[in-house]
Amino acid sequence: MNKGLRNVLHWLNLWHMGIMWVIAILLSYFKLLFYSYPESYVLSPHSAFTVNQESGPVACIITGASSGIGKAAAEAVALKGYHVILAGRSMASLYQVAEELQRHHKSIMVEVLVVDVSSTDSIIRFVETVAKLVDDKSLSLQLLINNAGILATTERITAEGYDSMIMTNYLGHYLLTRLLLPILQRSRVPARIVNVGSFTHRCVKGSDHLFSLLSKRELPKNEASLKNKAYQIAHIYEASKLFMVMFTYELHHRLCTETPSMRITALVADPGIVHTAIFRELPRWFSTCIFLLLRCTWLLQSSEVGCRAVVDAAFAPLGCSAKYFFGGQGRVLATSPLSCNKQLANDLWILSERLFSDTILGTTIGGKNSVL
Ligand SMILES: NC(=O)c1ccc[n+]([C@@H]2O[C@H](COP(=O)([O-])OP(=O)(O)OC[C@H]3O[C@@H](n4cnc5c(N)ncnc54)[C@H](OP(=O)(O)O)[C@@H]3O)[C@@H](O)[C@H]2O)c1
Structure with a gap:
């Protein structure tokens, strides 16, 4: 494709993304304000989902804890008494x-562990280290917050051949969760998985070709060959977040029906629009303009405010599962019709599992093979 045309398409794509995402967030707030959802899951002082340190420290892993929402959530969770493993x-x-x-x-307890969620090898090494840490320190791993994410503006292919944004935002967390399940299952207290989603999942309207985003690509012969291709930034980010929502619902479904004794719950948290480094790959002037516009409309939040949905999900009462937290104060929202398509969620699970079947079924990290 000629360079001029590619530039025009790139800018059209960015402005289209900006407009569509503002519409999507407004829709979310509209639903929050004008539709009455009977449910609100505020942690009561008597809720069972509190940290019980009597039988040893209770741990939480947060991916992408080095900045933004992950860092703010780490602080909030550590203040509740968790032994927090900052992962990044x-x-x-x-x-x-x-x-x-x-x-x-x-007085807080924090620990750091390196993981690159876009690399299968790094995820396996991380889970091995977590398994050892849990044993050595008699930790009970109760909470996994899958937060790391990127908004990539150019196509990058991981060593295993996946799109880097899809791998970081969804596939890596799918694998990480599957490998950590045996350790979560052994937790002395009921465990919970919180996946960080986004209102942008509402922008994905059809399922045609959706799963082709999960397919392996040929590694590029050189960097230039990738730069020459137009990259669908918005669509791939939106799809990765839709996958996170569907993954959560399907995980909940399988945990409830296939292993009802596991006592693990799965929830999604949508932080809204938060002033973080997520736009770091966009031209500086463009992200500054967007943030300025959003500040004028009161839509832009700090990380401390944006992480409230994550914290609400982490500390929602015990029986709460497969809910989508948005807007703070323990409030939940309905997600897009596509994200609630059970057949699609099942297909996504099977496809993702197939991609990592050797790793998931072959591993005995945590003392046991895959529990699902
Ligand atoms: N900001 C928003 O408006 C917004 C809205 C809805 C949802 N979200 C979601 O919230 C989550 C956190 O984003 P944020 O806004 O806080 O952005 P951020 O400040 O850029 O934080 C992203 C975090 O993810 C980490 N990360 C990126 N790639 C990784 C990888 N391959 N392996 C391990 N860690 C990796 C980053 O680490 P490095 O420092 O090493 O890059 C960073 O700590 C993301 O999932 C994002 O999609 C954000």
């Missing part, structure tokens, strides 16, 4: 966050 791909950034948190709150 940069050891230096994680240590910086750990030091900062410990400087502000002397």
